[in-house]
Amino acid sequence: MKTLIKIAWRNIWRNKLRSSVVILSIILGIWAGLFIMAMTLGLNEQRINGAIDTYLSHIQIHHPGYLDDPNIKSTLSEVDKLEQVAGSIPEIKAYEKRILATGMANSAGGAYGVQIIGINPVNERNLTSIHQQLTEGSYFQKYKKNPVIIGKKLADKLHLKVRSKLVASIQNINNDIITSSFRVEGIFQTNNSVFDESSIFVREGDLRKITGLMAGYHEVAIRCKSIDQTDAVLARLQSEITRDKVEGWKDIAPELGYAQEMMSSMIYLFMGIVLLALAFSIINTMLMAVLERKKELGMLMAIGMNKWRIFSMITLETLFIAMIATPIGMLLSWGVIAYFQRHGIDLSMVAEGLSSLGVGSKIYTFLPTKEYWIITLMTLVVAFLSSLFPARRALKLRPTEAIST
Amino acid sequence: MAVITTKEITKIYRQGDIEVHALNGVSIQFEKGEFTAIVGPSGSGKTTLLNAIGGLDTPTSGSVVIDGQDITRLNSNELIDFRLNNIGFVFQAYNLIPVLTAEENVSFIMLLQGVPASKRKQRACRLLEEVGLSEQLSRRPAQLSGGQQQRVAVARALASKPKFVLADEPTANLDSKSTGNLLDIMAKLSQEEGMTFIFSTHDQRVIDRAKRIITLEDGKIISDVTV
Ligand SMILES: Nc1ncnc2c1ncn2[C@@H]1O[C@H](COP(=O)(O)OP(=O)(O)O)[C@@H](O)[C@H]1O
Ligand SMILES: [Mg+2]
Numbered sequence: 092m093k094t095l096i097k098i099a100w101r102n103i104w105r106n107k108l109r110s111s112v113v114i115l116s117i118i119l120g121i122w123a124g125l126f127i128m129a130m131t132l133g134l135n136e137q138r139i140n141g142a143i144d145t146y147l148s149h150i151q152i153h154h155p156g157y158l159d160d161p162n163i164k165s166t167l168s169e170v171d172k173l174e175q176v177a178g179s180i181p182e183i184k185a186y187e188k189r190i191l192a193t194g195m196a197n198s199a200g201g202a203y204g205v206q207i208i209g210i211n212p213v214n215e216r217n218l219t220s221i222h223q224q225l226t227e228g229s230y231f232q233k234y235k236k237n238p239v240i241i242g243k244k245l246a247d248k249l250h251l252k253v254r255s256k257l258v259a260s261i262q263n264i265n266n267d268i269i270t271s272s273f274r275v276e277g278i279f280q281t282n283n284s285v286f287d288e289s290s291i292f293v294r295e296g297d298l299r300k301i302t303g304l305m306a307g308y309h310e311v312a313i314r315c316k317s318i319d320q321t322d323a324v325l326a327r328l329q330s331e332i333t334r335d336k337v338e339g340w341k342d343i344a345p346e347l348g349y350a351q352e353m354m355s356s357m358i359y360l361f362m363g364i365v366l367l368a369l370a371f372s373i374i375n376t377m378l379m380a381v382l383e384r385k386k387e388l389g390m391l392m393a394i395g396m397n398k399w400r401i402f403s404m405i406t407l408e409t410l411f412i413a414m415i416a417t418p419i420g421m422l423l424s425w426g427v428i429a430y431f432q433r434h435g436i437d438l439s440m441v442a443e444g445l446s447s448l449g450v451g452s453k454i455y456t457f458l459p460t461k462e463y464w465i466i467t468l469m470t471l472v473v474a475f476l477s478s479l480f481p482a483r484r485a486l487k488l489r490p491t492e493a494i495s496t
Numbered sequence: 497m498a499v500i501t502t503k504e505i506t507k508i509y510r511q512g513d514i515e516v517h518a519l520n521g522v523s524i525q526f527e528k529g530e531f532t533a534i535v536g537p538s539g540s541g542k543t544t545l546l547n548a549i550g551g552l553d554t555p556t557s558g559s560v561v562i563d564g565q566d567i568t569r570l571n572s573n574e575l576i577d578f579r580l581n582n583i584g585f586v587f588q589a590y591n592l593i594p595v596l597t598a599e600e601n602v603s604f605i606m607l608l609q610g611v612p613a614s615k616r617k618q619r620a621c622r623l624l625e626e627v628g629l630s631e632q633l634s635r636r637p638a639q640l641s642g643g644q645q646q647r648v649a650v651a652r653a654l655a656s657k658p659k660f661v662l663a664d665e666p667t668a669n670l671d672s673k674s675t676g677n678l679l680d681i682m683a684k685l686s687q688e689e690g691m692t693f694i695f696s697t698h699d700q701r702v703i704d705r706a707k708r709i710i711t712l713e714d715g716k717i718i719s720d721v722t723v
Contacts, residue, residue, distance in 0.1 A: 094600070094607050101595035386590040393552055393587075395580025395608055395656070398573065491553045 095400060099407035106380070113376045114416040117369055117470065121420030122427070124365040125466060128358040129428040129456035130436070135354050136457050137282070139318075139340075139347050144220040145281040146290065147340045148187075148312035149321045150328065155336045157309060158343075161193055163264055166307030168334040173311060176331045182320040183313055185217035190295055191309040192302055194261035196241075198249040205245070206290050207261060209298030218314050221279050221292065228253035228277035237297050239273035242287025243280040251275050257291075264303040271301050366469060370477045377409050377481035385488055393490040405482035406475065413474030417467055425463065431456040498525040499659055499692055500549055505558030507544050507715070518544040519555065520715040526660065526694060531686045533706035534696040541715040542696035543664055549694070550583050550662045551575045563659060580608055584653025586663035586695075591649035592637040598624060598648045599633040605656045623651035627681050643674025647681060654685065660692035667702055679705045 103110045143149060152173060154165035167173070170188065177186050190209040195202045212231035216222050221240065222230040231238055239257055251257060257273045273293065281287055299305060315324050325339045341348035381388065388401060435453030507519040518541045526532065526549075534542050547553040548560055551567045559566045562582060570578055579585075592601045602620035611619075624633055627647040629640075637645050646666055653661045663682075667675040679702060686693050695702070703709060711719040 094604065098593065098595055105595065387593065390585075390587060390590050391593070392576060393550075393579065394585050394605055394652070395576055397576045397580075397608075400608070489553075491547050 095404055096407060099404050100411055102380070102404075102408050103411055106383075109376060109379070110412060113372055113412055114419075116372050117413060117416035117474075118420040118423060120365045120369045121417065121466065121470060122424045124362045125421075125424035125458060125462070126427060126456070127361060128462060129424075129431075129458035130454055131354050131358050132459075133432070133455045133457040135351050137455060139351065141282040142344060142347055143314075143318065143340055145224075145283060146219065146286055147344055148218055149315045149318060149340055150313040150325055150337065151340075151343055152311040152313070152328070152332065152335050152337050153309065155334075158336075161191065161309075163192060163262060163302060163304060163309075166190075166304075166309055167311065169332050170308055170311065173328075173332055173335070176328060177311075177313065180324055180327060182315050182317075182324050184316045185214070186311055186313040187211065187214050187218045188308040189310045189312065190298055190302075190304060190307075192261050192298060194259045196245065196249060196291065197258045197260065198251060198255075200248055200250040203245065203248060204289065205259070207259065207298060208290060208292050209295040210292055211295055215292075218312050221281070224279045224281050225277045226280045228275065230277050231294060232276075234274045234276050237271065237273045238276040238294065240277040240279060240292040241275055242290060243278050244284050244287040245289070245291070246275070246278045248288070251278075253278060259291075261301055263301065269301055273297075362466060362469070366473045369470070370473050373409060373412070373474060373477035374480050376412075377405065377478060378484060380408070381405060381481045381485045385492075388485055388488050389490045389492065392488065398486050401485050402482045405485050406478040409474055409478030409481070410471070413471055417470050420470075421463055421467060424458075428456045428458050499528050499563065500524075500526040501561045502549065503559045503561070505545075505548055505555040505560065507541075507548065507553075508556045518715050519548070521558070522712075522715070522717060523558075524710065524717065524720070526692060528692055529686065529690045530692050530694065530708055531683060531706060532694045532708040532710060533703050534694065534710045534712060535698060535703055536712035537698065540712040542712055544715070545712065546662050546664050546694070546696055550585065551579050580605070580656065582659045584656060584658035584661035586646065586649045586653050586661065586666045588665045588668045591652070592645055594637050597634045597636055598629060598640065598644075601637070601648055602652045602655050605652055609656055619655060620651070623655055624648070626685065627651045628677075641674070643670050643677055646670065646674070646678050650678070650681060650685070654689070654691065660694060663693065663695035665696055665698075667697065667699055672701065675699065675701060 157165040192207045439452040509516040603616040606616040
């Protein structure tokens with residue numbers, strides 16, 4: 092075996108150019124594949140984190156009918172019990188009770204439907220990061236009367252600036268439309284342009300006065316210490332809270348969860364295609380190497396090298412090529428991915444498009460270590476499988492054909 | 497007792513509708529220690545006969561008995577093992593593994609036989625010394641002349657301790673000096689070790705050195721002379 096390894100290893104370097112080309116193509120294939128994977132996963136992660144930070148949180152609780160029919164009277168039934176249970180779950184970092192209303196925001200620029208979120212500004216900071224994403228103004232600090240924080244997209248559409256007046260028609264508890272005016276105190280910009288266009292924040296007390304809803308809440312948002320704790324906390328809450336609907340972020344925004352699952356299968360499909368292409372390049376090269384050495388292989392069979400050894404020799408040659416290329420490809424990928432994980436890939440040129448996807452103008456690549464191992468293994472398996480075909484071809488050579496001059 | 501006995505071997509190659517009768521009933525015996533040339537014009541069937549005796553190809557009919565065993569009945573895997581342990585080969589070209597040194601090439605066949613490493617090295621060096629290449633042990637084939645490569649091939653053929661050595665036109669690619677040199681070595685080994693050599697050639701200088709000359713024409717033996 093030692094000699095067979097030596098022969099196989101030296102055989103690779105007989106045609107340096109050809110072997111280098113395959114090695115290089117494996118390296119580039121792995122690199123391109125992993126980089127796309129890391130970009131996709133990073134994008135997805137950012138999309139999810141962005142959504143959680145701006146509006147989703149990890150868990151939300153509503154009146155069972157509220158999300159389908161956002162009636163102002165559909166308030167939560169078990170707020171007290173919920174607060175009690177939430178207080179006893181150490182994984183919960185913070186929770187916030189909100190009231191919600193729907194309305195139309197008007198200005199000289201036009202009228203747009205919006206969701207009005209009534210919050211407790213001090214506590215809300217623990218849940219969402221809107222206060223950190225202000226492009227102008229401040230976060231419920233300046234105005235005594237009816238301050239409002241609105242998204243940049245809406246501000247642009249309505250031609251509003253900080254200190255401008257925003258007029259909104261809001262449905263009150265008696266189903267009447269009440270017109271109220273607010274003062275724009277801050278303008279935020281998240282990665283999600285749809286949210287920026289359709290959500291505005293006001294103080295809970297102000298919204299109560301306008302709508303006449305003196306008690307009750309429409310929504311409780313919960314943030315866990317880490318996203319991974321969501322499922323456990325969710326199960327715990329669901330077992331205790333039965334009359335209100337407790338949902339995790341994947342239930343509330345199923346498109347995010349689907350996207351995550353779909354992207355995972357997509358990247359494996361993509362990697363599969365890359366590996367298939369590599370398989371063809373390996374088969375092609377090794378077949379060439381076998382046919383080029385017809386006479387030599389025939390001579391080896393003639394003097395008594397058995398089929399198993401010939402087969403092993405060709406397979407070893409293929410595996411060596413993969414074993415040279417794979418670690419280099421992995422190291423290169425790891426380096427590049429780590430770099431862009433820290434610095435991000437600036438996509439400001441296409442950022443407009445990305446923003447409607449709910450991510451910023453920079454993509455931070457991300458690839459779990461597990462994936463590197465899986466792809467390494469897959470590459471080696473593919474190389475091995477690719478070697479079977481040329482190795483079989485070598486066995487079909489007949490010593491007489493091969494050595495006849 | 498004869499080392500090799502062939503009985504009425506024929507070989508018919510079919511190419512579409514055309515049949516080529518490369519061998520037409522060849523019956524012949526070779527004794528231990530022979531130094532025999534198979535001669536005849538190109539296409540007379542020399543290579544076909546050597547391939548049949550060497551178990552590289554199976555004749556269409558007839559038998560090839562080596563040491564009491566009819567090798568035409570062996571399957572291709574059994575033949576590989578049979579060749580490894582019983583027959584030494586020297587071809588016209590492409591004899592050596594290009595990525596191995598002269599010594600490694602000679603050792604390689606013993607490795608296939610399962611000879612332990614220390615014995616391999618010792619025997620390879622001794623044989624290479626006998627063919628006059630003790631200075632070239634660690635050269636690769638590309639760094640050796642054509643004549644030197646053929647001498648390595650002879651050393652390799654002997655390394656496996658075969659019953660006989662077959663050489664199909666071993667000097668066809670060599671100049672006359674190298675040809676003489678190679679024949680000197682083969683003749684010496686034949687005498688000193690009692691090794692049986694059977695080679696094909698159409699070079700008169702080579703024929704002159706043979707002890708027995710078998711002449712083929714159209715796949716038949718037309719003369720068999722021992723000098
Ligand atoms: N593989 C083959 N297919 C068809 N015909 C062959 C094949 N090998 C040899 N022949 C034919 O068999 C005859 C004998 O060939 P060969 O044994 O090579 O002769 P020599 O070695 O004396 O030149 C020739 O007519 C040759 O054309
Ligand atoms: Mg011939």
